[in-house]
Amino acid sequence: MILSTITRNPIHDHREINSEIISNNFLNAENMKHFNHYIIGGATCYLFNPPLVPVAMIGSVAPDYIEYILNSPIIQQIRKSSKAGGVIKHRTTTHIMIYWIALILFAWLVFDFRGIIFWFAIGGFTHVFTDALSPAGIPLTPFSTNRSSFFGGKIQTGVPAEYAIAIIYLVLCLFVAQSLNTQMGFVPFFYNWAEEYNKGLIDGYEWKLWRFKIL
Numbered sequence: 001m002i003l004s005t006i007t008r009n010p011i012h013d014h015r016e017i018n019s020e021i022i023s024n025n026f027l028n029a030e031n032m033k034h035f036n037h038y039i040i041g042g043a044t045c046y047l048f049n050p051p052l053v054p055v056a057m058i059g060s061v062a063p064d065y066i067e068y069i070l071n072s073p074i075i076q077q078i079r080k081s082s083k084a085g086g087v088i089k090h091r092t093t094t095h096i097m098i099y100w101i102a103l104i105l106f107a108w109l110v111f112d113f114r115g116i117i118f119w120f121a122i123g124g125f126t127h128v129f130t131d132a133l134s135p136a137g138i139p140l141t142p143f144s145t146n147r148s149s150f151f152g153g154k155i156q157t158g159v160p161a162e163y164a165i166a167i168i169y170l171v172l173c174l175f176v177a178q179s180l181n182t183q184m185g186f187v188p189f190f191y192n193w194a195e196e197y198n199k200g201l202i203d204g205y206e207w208k209l210w211r212f213k214i215l
């Protein structure tokens, strides 16, 4: 049960990172390494929709890059003049888990363009989920006064275990994708439903209904 394994850290604890350090030293900030984010986001998408792996990979680092862009001098100027200013602290606004879940649901149920928003959002979700495995954690909702870590937040950034988890996950996804593909004689990816849809074999409603039914 995930909930029972969530631990909470005050947002303003000693692990809080000064945002100036982040902008100066962005890629070394206390993130899960981007390499591992790319792998986990990309592998997840590969299981279901191989053509959109690059989109999921962009999404898988989006929480950090959006934060970086919002803290850039130009955007800061605009934000200050609109009184919404202030530097965004690391792993706050762009790392709020329900925002990414909301975007997934929006893309799934309301509007999407060829799965691009959906897989971008899945990538973003894998980012905040894996950041939540680290001791500093992430906020679950905009109202969270604590950051939450999953499974005890044992995965320190850059340790071998972090790479091991990413690589094992990748191998598992490749293996599952491969065995579903070859042993069953068809590719059970969302992609195929989209293709059938394009060929006019099933209508849009059926596609929406069936695209998550893997088998």
Ligand SMILES: [Zn+2]
Pocket: 031, 032, 063, 064, 091, 095, 127, 131
């Ligand atoms: Zn992050």
